[in-house]
Amino acid sequence: MKNFGPNSIPDPWTILQLTDPHLYADPGGLYDGLNTSESLRAVLTLAQARQWPPDALVLTGDLSQDGSRAAYARLRECIGGLGVPVYCLPGNHDDKDAMRQVLPGANIHAVDHARVGEWHCVFLDTAVAGREHGHLSAEQIARLDERLSAETEHPALVFMHHHPVAIGSLWMDEIGVDNPSAFFEVLDRHPQVRAVLWGHIHQEFAALREGVRLLGTPSTCVQFTPRTDRHQRDTLSPGYRWLRLWRDGRLETGIERLEHLGN
Numbered sequence: 001m002k003n004f005g006p007n008s009i010p011d012p013w014t015i016l017q018l019t020d021p022h023l024y025a026d027p028g029g030l031y032d033g034l035n036t037s038e039s040l041r042a043v044l045t046l047a048q049a050r051q052w053p054p055d056a057l058v059l060t061g062d063l064s065q066d067g068s069r070a071a072y073a074r075l076r077e078c079i080g081g082l083g084v085p086v087y088c089l090p091g092n093h094d095d096k097d098a099m100r101q102v103l104p105g106a107n108i109h110a111v112d113h114a115r116v117g118e119w120h121c122v123f124l125d126t127a128v129a130g131r132e133h134g135h136l137s138a139e140q141i142a143r144l145d146e147r148l149s150a151e152t153e154h155p156a157l158v159f160m161h162h163h164p165v166a167i168g169s170l171w172m173d174e175i176g177v178d179n180p181s182a183f184f185e186v187l188d189r190h191p192q193v194r195a196v197l198w199g200h201i202h203q204e205f206a207a208l209r210e211g212v213r214l215l216g217t218p219s220t221c222v223q224f225t226p227r228t229d230r231h232q233r234d235t236l237s238p239g240y241r242w243l244r245l246w247r248d249g250r251l252e253t254g255i256e257r258l259e260h261l262g263n
Helices: 036-051 069-079 096-102 138-150 180-187
Strands: 013-018 056-060 086-089 113-116 121-122 154-157 192-196 205-209 212-216 239-245 251-257
Touching: 013 036, 036 069, 036 239, 036 251, 056 069, 056 121, 056 192, 069 096, 086 121, 121 138, 121 205, 138 180, 192 251
Parallel strands: 013 056, 056 086, 121 154, 154 192, 192 212
Antiparallel strands: 013 239, 113 121, 205 212, 239 251
């Protein structure tokens, strides 16, 4: 319960971002040797031990590796009974039709924006069917501007799958958002935006642009080594990002990881 007593500072709202679980139809499916279903469950168990219950859970894409209905059904089993609102975005490995058919439920939402306490969250779809890179369509750009224009009094977060800035890994930077200037042109008109968050890169990333925090989040499965020209698996364990959101617009964030990789 939030503390709104007359002589106290209200508690912050909490969002947990989980990303890139890469689930398969086969519950024993392995991503580079790691069982992704087991890894996701382990990360959720860690989150429940560290920051629970959050006010929202945001899953930023590549929910499935094979785009199968069975994979999304397993994801729904994992998150459908958590008792917190869950917002799901597609990634380049996802099948959007299968996601829409299987995932939505009492607490699982496929929407383009939501309020979390006094904060406004905007969810963008950067996935391009059959392609690894990301793109923000004219419709997505217009919707971003519209949503932010309608909620100017509330601090805002923008979530997506692909990264809109270079992260210093040549191979990964070739498959980020291919029209970032259009995105930032809109963002620069809305000073209430506090952070942009994404998945896709399977590693932690943090930068600052015009006062806006730019945050990449580790995968719940395999991690990629930062600043490499070619794909390379890192030795770091799976993890997730937590965010604490204060009424005055302050944002605190950090990464939690499993102690052991698992396999």
